[in-house]
Amino acid sequence: MNVGFALVGLMVLDGAFAGFRAVMGRTGRVRLGPIAVRSALLGAGFAAILGGCFLQAMAMAGGPSAALVTIGEQLVGVYSVYAALIAVGFALRAIPNVDVRTLTSVLIFGPLTLLRPFVIVGGAAWAALAAPEPAAVGVTALGVICVFFVEQCCEHWLWRGVLHAQVP
Amino acid sequence: MNPWRFRYAWLELSDHLIHIAPGSTERIPVSRDAVLAALEAEGNPYGAAIVGSVPVEDDGCFVPEAVDALLVRCHRELQRLALELQQGPRTRDRLIPLIARLRRDGRRIRIVDVGCGIGYVLRWLAARGGLGDAVELVGCDFNAALIAEARRLAQAERLDVTFLAQDAFTLDVPADIYLSSGVLHHIPLDALPAFFAAQERAGARAWLHADFQASPLAAPGSWVFHRARMREPLAVHDGILSAVRAHPTDGLLAAARAGANGARVEQLGGPVFSWLPMARAMHTIAMERE
Numbered sequence: 001m002n003v004g005f006a007l008v009g010l011m012v013l014d015g016a017f018a019g020f021r022a023v024m025g026r027t028g029r030v031r032l033g034p035i036a037v038r039s040a041l042l043g044a045g046f047a048a049i050l051g052g053c054f055l056q057a058m059a060m061a062g063g064p065s066a067a068l069v070t071i072g073e074q075l076v077g078v079y080s081v082y083a084a085l086i087a088v089g090f091a092l093r094a095i096p097n098v099d100v101r102t103l104t105s106v107l108i109f110g111p112l113t114l115l116r117p118f119v120i121v122g123g124a125a126w127a128a129l130a131a132p133e134p135a136a137v138g139v140t141a142l143g144v145i146c147v148f149f150v151e152q153c154c155e156h157w158l159w160r161g162v163l164h165a166q167v168p
Numbered sequence: 169m170n171p172w173r174f175r176y177a178w179l180e181l182s183d184h185l186i187h188i189a190p191g192s193t194e195r196i197p198v199s200r201d202a203v204l205a206a207l208e209a210e211g212n213p214y215g216a217a218i219v220g221s222v223p224v225e226d227d228g229c230f231v232p233e234a235v236d237a238l239l240v241r242c243h244r245e246l247q248r249l250a251l252e253l254q255q256g257p258r259t260r261d262r263l264i265p266l267i268a269r270l271r272r273d274g275r276r277i278r279i280v281d282v283g284c285g286i287g288y289v290l291r292w293l294a295a296r297g298g299l300g301d302a303v304e305l306v307g308c309d310f311n312a313a314l315i316a317e318a319r320r321l322a323q324a325e326r327l328d329v330t331f332l333a334q335d336a337f338t339l340d341v342p343a344d345i346y347l348s349s350g351v352l353h354h355i356p357l358d359a360l361p362a363f364f365a366a367q368e369r370a371g372a373r374a375w376l377h378a379d380f381q382a383s384p385l386a387a388p389g390s391w392v393f394h395r396a397r398m399r400e401p402l403a404v405h406d407g408i409l410s411a412v413r414a415h416p417t418d419g420l421l422a423a424a425r426a427g428a429n430g431a432r433v434e435q436l437g438g439p440v441f442s443w444l445p446m447a448r449a450m451h452t453i454a455m456e457r458e
């Protein structure tokens with residue numbers, strides 16, 4: 001179950017970033033702080049609910065199979081590397097130098113955002129190879145769909161449905 | 169969109185969609201068929217699909233309100249570029265010593281952003297620049313819809329910036345410093361001396377014009393950024409093209425010398441490191457009257 005919590009943790013983090021991206025480039029505001037934080041929290045909350053349901057369903061089905069745990073461990077490995085690179089980006093961005101900050105966007109955040117879908121799908125496919133049992137692979141695929149679902153909800157619904165009205 | 173297929177000679181779709189009578193801010197109706205023909209003549213394989221989705225009136229001209237709404241959405245997205253390339257802090261860091269030099273007589277300094285779009289840089293300076301009462305901030309753009317949005321946004325955040333609809337070539341706003349970001353590549357190289365000269369006539373003591381820097385990495389770099397960050401296909405297209413259309417530095421410096429009538433001209437922000445052949449995404453052509 002620890003692997004499950006780690007994966008849901010990563011999903012919540014991804015949801016927070018999806019929420020943040022959902023308001024970027026939409027408000028026209030200079031002071032983005034409050035609305036961006038709200039959006040990130042909503043994205044994270046939505047991911048947490050979905051991830052929690054996933055874990056609950058798993059527990060009710062008698063816990064994850066050995067194959068699923070193996071796949072989960074591989075997934076945590078792949079996605080942690082991605083998360084670590086993002087963390088390095090934020091650490092560098094804390095340096096108060098305009099060139100260093102620009103470079104974090106140009107070399108880290110931009111390319112990694114573009115690569116994100118490939119990392120998610122490619123990472124899951126690679127992890128599934130470690131224990132290619134149909135039921136475990138199916139659950140992995142469902143998890144991947146949930147991650148994209150959170151992002152699409154943030155992108156298409158969070159702004160238009162919730163936040164737009166809060167930014168006159 | 170393949171960044172290597174974009175050409176310096178293509179026009180940005182925003183420039184195809186908006187025609188303004190020279191020397192004014194009056195919109196001229198634009199026929200979709202004429203734009204499609206121009207895109208075909210350019211050999212641009214991407215523009216037609218994007219332009220084709222913009223609504224037209226019965227006479228085949230684009231619906232001005234639809235074009236305005238599209239451009240406002242694109243400019244809001246464009247703001248991300250300014251944010252991530254640190255255009256606000258960069259401009260502030262360049263302005264602070266300049267203001268100190270120009271303000272020896274204690275007068276208030278007026279700064280005009282030419283082609284300000286929805287005015288991000290000025291609004292950033294007003295909100296976070298810390299320039300205080302020493303400066304007055306004025307933004308100009310010949311697109312009245314963008315100016316209206318800039319005013320709305322400034323008002324919403326209670327920022328002390330004035331926005332005026334004006335053509336850069338017939339500028340009628342005296343100021344000490346003229347700046348711009350992302351505008352130079354919209355103006356043909358041979359028209360740039362007149363662009364700078366209009367500011368000289370209006371009383372410029374200094375100029376800070378930032379734009380994309382021509383480099384082999386500009387097109388693929390811009391592709392990565394715009395694919396990752398922009399939603400509107402027009403913003404992606406024009407974003408990639410704006411990096412490809414960046415004028416060569418030598419040409420910019422020559423145009424600045426020709427237009428700024430004896431002012432000292434220099435390029436700020438060349439390569440990131442002198443030992444690495446990697447140019448900064450944006451550089452600034454700076455001029456100052458001694």
Ligand SMILES: C[S@@+](CC[C@H](N)C(=O)[O-])C[C@H]1O[C@@H](n2cnc3c(N)ncnc32)[C@H](O)[C@@H]1O
Binds near residue numbers: 283348351
């Ligand atoms: C790429 S946008 C840059 C906007 C803004 N400076 C920014 O950094 O987001 C170029 C702007 O230049 C304006 N522009 C182009 N030619 C102009 C002219 N002759 N007079 C005034 N504005 C002009 C356009 O309307 C557009 O808003």
